[in-house]
Amino acid sequence: MSESGNQPGELKRTPLHALHQELGARMVPFAGYEMAVQFRDGIIKEHRHTRNAAGLFDVSHMGQIRLSGGSGGDSAAAALERLVPVDVMGLAEGRQRYALFTNDRGGILDDLMVTNAGDHLFLVVNGACKDQDLAHLRQHLSADCTIEPLPDHGLLALQGPQAAAVLARLAPAVAELVFMTAARVEIAGAACFVARSGYTGEDGFEISVPAAQAEALARRLLAEPEVAPIGLGARDSLRLEAGLCLYGHDIDTQTTPVEANLTWALSKARRRDGARPGGYLGAETVMAQLEGGATRRRVGIRPEGRAPLREGVELIDGDGRPIGRITSGGFGPTFGAPVAMGYVETAQAQPGTRFGAMLRGKVQPVEVVKLPFVPQRYFRG
Amino acid sequence: MSDRRYTEDHEWVLLEGDTARIGISDYAQEQLGDVVYVELPEEGAVFAEGAQVATVESVKAASEIYAPVAGEVVEVNGALDDDPSLVNSDPLGDGWFFKIKIADADAAAKLMDDNAYKEYVESLK
Numbered sequence: 001m002s003e004s005g006n007q008p009g010e011l012k013r014t015p016l017h018a019l020h021q022e023l024g025a026r027m028v029p030f031a032g033y034e035m036a037v038q039f040r041d042g043i044i045k046e047h048r049h050t051r052n053a054a055g056l057f058d059v060s061h062m063g064q065i066r067l068s069g070g071s072g073g074d075s076a077a078a079a080l081e082r083l084v085p086v087d088v089m090g091l092a093e094g095r096q097r098y099a100l101f102t103n104d105r106g107g108i109l110d111d112l113m114v115t116n117a118g119d120h121l122f123l124v125v126n127g128a129c130k131d132q133d134l135a136h137l138r139q140h141l142s143a144d145c146t147i148e149p150l151p152d153h154g155l156l157a158l159q160g161p162q163a164a165a166v167l168a169r170l171a172p173a174v175a176e177l178v179f180m181t182a183a184r185v186e187i188a189g190a191a192c193f194v195a196r197s198g199y200t201g202e203d204g205f206e207i208s209v210p211a212a213q214a215e216a217l218a219r220r221l222l223a224e225p226e227v228a229p230i231g232l233g234a235r236d237s238l239r240l241e242a243g244l245c246l247y248g249h250d251i252d253t254q255t256t257p258v259e260a261n262l263t264w265a266l267s268k269a270r271r272r273d274g275a276r277p278g279g280y281l282g283a284e285t286v287m288a289q290l291e292g293g294a295t296r297r298r299v300g301i302r303p304e305g306r307a308p309l310r311e312g313v314e315l316i317d318g319d320g321r322p323i324g325r326i327t328s329g330g331f332g333p334t335f336g337a338p339v340a341m342g343y344v345e346t347a348q349a350q351p352g353t354r355f356g357a358m359l360r361g362k363v364q365p366v367e368v369v370k371l372p373f374v375p376q377r378y379f380r381g
Numbered sequence: 382m383s384d385r386r387y388t389e390d391h392e393w394v395l396l397e398g399d400t401a402r403i404g405i406s407d408y409a410q411e412q413l414g415d416v417v418y419v420e421l422p423e424e425g426a427v428f429a430e431g432a433q434v435a436t437v438e439s440v441k442a443a444s445e446i447y448a449p450v451a452g453e454v455v456e457v458n459g460a461l462d463d464d465p466s467l468v469n470s471d472p473l474g475d476g477w478f479f480k481i482k483i484a485d486a487d488a489a490a491k492l493m494d495d496n497a498y499k500e501y502v503e504s505l506k
Contacts, residue, residue, distance in 0.1 A: 037441075044440060306417075306418050308418060338417075360436065
């Protein structure tokens with residue numbers, strides 16, 4: 001759920017901008033914001049710190065949206081189901097689910113997190129997509145729902161095996177949360193909405209905090225010995241090792257949920273034989289692919305050599321025929337070797353299948369592997 | 382004051398008799414970030430000045446290395462295969478890339494010396 005998408009013009013700043021500069025961050029334009037790509041330790045050390053201890057990420061560029069209906073959360077849930085192939089009505093209070101906005105061809109407009117916050121639904125969408133997501137929500141749902149963006153809130157992610165111990169020190173209630181659940185929690189005096197989730201493959205939390213208190217909360221968390229600030233560079237290598245999609249690269253309007261191998265995100269209730277089949281944009285395309293398969297699929301790709309294979313690298317079979325393309329790739333610091341994902345013809349998508357990748361005019365051998373590259377370590381209670 | 386010379390692409394050239402040892406500057410490795418792979422040329426390959434001769438892959442991106450002087454590659458730094466982070470930890474020493482038998486002994490003379498390169502880097506900040 002992180003993304004790229006650099007926009008021209010004035011760059012926006014997150015509530016942690018001054019803190020990033022004080023911490024020696026290297027700032028880059030990202031999703032229309034000036035964001036920290038790395039701090040003094042560099043990407044590999046930051047990546048390892050997150051896997052070994054706890055990393056603090058500023059993801060305040062992401063869009064936070066409150067969706068409420070006339071008669072409580074239920075009607076907002078029913079309305080949102082018109083835009084996502086996901087069971088939102090069956091989402092219990094305090095629970096969170098991964099979802100996708102589809103278009104009328106079954107392409108993916110964005111990926112997002114939906115949480116039932118009791119009297120409203122809380123959505124977190126990609127920063128580069130948030131304006132168009134808001135327009136999309138208003139176009140389709142404004143008759144039934146109140147749609148409120150929350151630009152006065154920052155979003156911090158605390159990720160890693162020691163994240164829970166750290167956060168519970170400041171707010172014992174978070175220890176009660178399991179993966180993909182959320183609650184209102186006061187942390188260091190700030191009224192936060194905390195979800196036990198993230199995008200690194202590690203246990204951890206995403207903390208929505210009023211912008212005015214975001215810096216104080218970040219400083220409080222950084223004062224804990226296990227916590228280090230982590231930039232977007234490590235966020236990218238962490239999510240790649242965890243096999244998670246980056247919008248605008250691994251998924252976009254040209255890819256469907258089935259092609260993207262996100263069928264696990266297509267709720268049973270919304271499938272052909274479910275309680276509320278279809279009823280979302282592009283449902284016929286998506287359901288037909290669920291039943292009949294798609295011609296290509298997103299897979300994990302392990303380069304057998306040491307050269308990283310990055311987005312755009314062409315994949316070829318033994319006869320030199322193009323069979324697909326890499327959509328994200330790089331070096332996996334925990335995996336200890338290059339890692340990648342991309343789309344290949346379905347016939348070539350079985351783990352263990354070997355073919356070639358064209359890098360600077362030479363063929364590099366690669367193998368299809370099961371994702372993730374590094375085991376996910378979510379806390380399921 | 383060393384005999385090391387620098388290009389505007391942040392490569393360095395150190396003359397050793399009729400060969401030149403080539404690497405990238407401390408500023409360059411700092412800008413690249415963690416280096417994870419260096420694709421080196423083959424020994425015996427001949428390059429014109431300015432030709433693309435190697436590729437450095439950092440965590441963030443791939444960057445091309447251009448031959449700062451023309452000539453034949455006579456040795457490459459095999460240690461980078463096992464430990465590409467030498468480019469970060471010792472860019473002017475153990476992190477060297479390759480040696481070229483130079484075609485024109487005066488070719489490096491037009492490159493920047495230590496002081497000129499320091500000024501050049503300052504001008505970029």
